[in-house]
Amino acid sequence: MTTETHATAGSQAPGMPVVVDGRLRSTNPGTGALVGEYPVAGPGEVRAAVTRARGAADWWGGLGFAGRAERLRRWAAALARRMPELARVVHADGGKPVSDALLEVTAAVEHVAWSARNARRVLGPRRVGGSLLMPDMGAVVEYQPFGVVGVIGPWNYPVFTPLGSIAYALAAGNAVVFKPSEYTPAVGQWLVDSFAEVVSDAPVFQVVHGLGDTGAALCGSGVDKVAFTGSTRTGKRVMAACAETLTPVLVECGGKDAMIVDADADLDDAADAACWAGMSNAGQTCVGIERVYVLDAVADEFVAKLKANAEALTVGDEDADLGPITMPGQVDIIRRHITDAVERGGTVVLGGPDAVQPPYVHPTILLDVPEDAAAVREETFGPTLTVTRVPSLDEAVRRANATPYGLGSSVFSRRRAMATARRLRSGMTSVNSAMAFVALPSLPFGGVGDSGFGRIHGADGLREFTRPKAIARRRFRTPLPVLSFRRGRRTDEFVQRLVRFLHGRG
Structure with missing residues (x-):
């Protein structure tokens, strides 16, 4: 259901699928092979x-x-x-x-x-x-x-x-x-x-x-x-x-998944998880973290740790930490989000507009981007994170929920983790981890709102892949037939008394 792309073999951009003589050609987005x-x-x-x-x-x-x-x-x-x-x-x-x-x-x-x-x-x-x-x-x-x-x-x-x-x-x-x-x-x-x-x-x-x-x-x-x-x-x-x-x-x-970092969180673990969930697969993860809301008291320390983790990542081919952006057209979206965020007052902690080097995008961290910016509202699908300082956990939850998406989320906290997880409007939440629900086959996977409906896993x-079939089987003949024209007044009176006894006392 995506836009069709037709081209000649000679004009095929790396990674861009084309149909030639009734055959779909697939090429590597990094090398064009x-x-x-x-x-x-x-x-x-x-x-x-x-x-x-x-x-x-x-x-x-x-x-x-x-x-x-x-x-x-x-x-x-x-x-x-x-x-x-x-x-x-x-x-x-x-x-x-x-x-x-x-x-x-x-x-x-x-x-x-x-x-x-x-x-x-x-x-x-x-x-x-x-x-x-x-x-x-x-x-x-x-x-x-x-x-x-x-x-x-x-x-x-x-x-x-x-x-x-x-x-x-x-x-x-x-x-x-x-x-x-x-x-x-x-x-x-x-x-x-x-x-x-x-x-x-x-x-x-x-x-x-x-x-x-x-x-x-x-x-x-x-x-x-x-x-x-x-x-x-x-x-x-x-x-x-x-x-x-x-x-x-x-x-x-x-999704536009959010992570909340509480004041009592383990900041080393939180920074590691935010970096991995935001940057792995070059950020091309529907349940990846794209927004982080961190309490003021620990924001500076968290951002420093997050930056140290992200700037150590390598970008390149098969042995790098981050590979190419698979869809060539997505590079323009990532560039637009980063540029708009900077122009509207966001602070570049790492990367920025120059991080976009097709077909690759280098890790980018943006601080205190306005909440109505594209980088906060729209799915970026690149190795970018917006980090926003908030005065309270309530404010963090409010902002995390202020999106039409509702796929995954993450909470780092010691005392208030589970209570906060239950308040997040998302189909899945990881506590003191990120994307952990993906690896647990017993947990249902799916979202709410613009993230869809139904569950896999x-x-x-x-x-989800079956029809429930209800079967009512008569086991013996009853002297008081309810589902029959034979039931009579005696049966009706008995049924009324039974219903009043069972349910009529409040």
């Missing part, structure tokens, strides 16, 4: 993939929890053995340093294994409480797979993020048709190929490549649910497309 070419799937090809998936879903669902878990465990084992190989593909496709890519793959393997291990426990049939009004009825809830799930993945975490939908959808019994980002098609192809080596019986997990039109085709292809990760603007377009057929959607969009993530 060709990574691969992949056939673009039009509406017909997308519908054909969904049709194949429909048949595969019947077979896959018929395996039951045990059969699916065994195959998913074998896939997780294969991913674990081949982590360095996959990390190299991630680096080549998106420019991410190999160390960052390895960390991403590690977390992804954990989630595949968790979904396989816990699907039966979470989704298996369970008895639920009945009613005294109808003691003859038993109640059971089952969770049935949708059938075919379409997944539209992002480029910034091309393994971890889509697998948060794919693995859980598969564990729940669905087949998956995956449209990877046009910026990282090689990663998407690698994931599907590796799964096919383990599960070759049916096309349970397929890939369709292309630009925005391919994503739009997937939304209208007859899939039973769409899981999307990307910008808020594109998420709205996905929702609109799916609304035409009442196809349910899971939407995980951007954990038990909520498994249920």
